[in-house]
Amino acid sequence: MYTAELIKGKTYSVMGHVFLLNQVKDIEKKVFQYLDGNEFFDCTEVKAPADDPKKDDQTKEKPLEDEKPKEAEEEPQQEQKIYTESELKGMNKTEQEAIVIDLGGDPSQLKDKSERITFILEHQEKAGE
Known part of the structure; x- marks a missing residue:
């Protein structure tokens, strides 16, 4: 969650938001990125309270859960791919060399x-x- 406060001027309109002097408004990330660094605004990223264990646990666990299945899915796909001769003939030199490297070979040794x-x-x- 992000907030922005107009600290100079009377009003400012941007991306569907109208800011009044010294008024703090909740904004989206894209608006925050646009306004952050603008001398007319005080922009802040509001973090979840530290005493709310439910939010902290969810934040910490989700990335780990998301990462593990991706790693487990990606590696077997690479190992299971068996190329046919016709598939290999349809590939360009760079693609073939990448496969040779994946299989532990040195493409410079192949003529x-x-x-x-x-x-x-x-x-x-x-x-x-």
């Missing part, structure tokens, strides 16, 4: 497209075993 494709097909089979 051409066919060697990159062969390397990927062989090494993804070994990784799957």
Whole structure:
């Protein structure tokens, strides 16, 4: 939650808000970002009271809960992807080299497209075993 107070001038209108001198108004984050640093305003970010344990616990737990499933979902998707020869032939050099690196290879050691494709097909089979 954010607040802004007009400290210079009589009135100021911005983004649908009309401010009067010395009047504190609740504002949205985008309005706060716009007004913060403006010499005519005193802008503050209002934090939740420290003695409200419910809000503090929710704030601390949510990011951790959100992060763990994402990490768990992303890694298996990368490991499970098995490329077919036709998929690899349709890729450009940069995409193929990225896959070679992911499989632990050095693309500079592979001379051409066919060697990159062969390397990927062989090494993804070994990784799957």
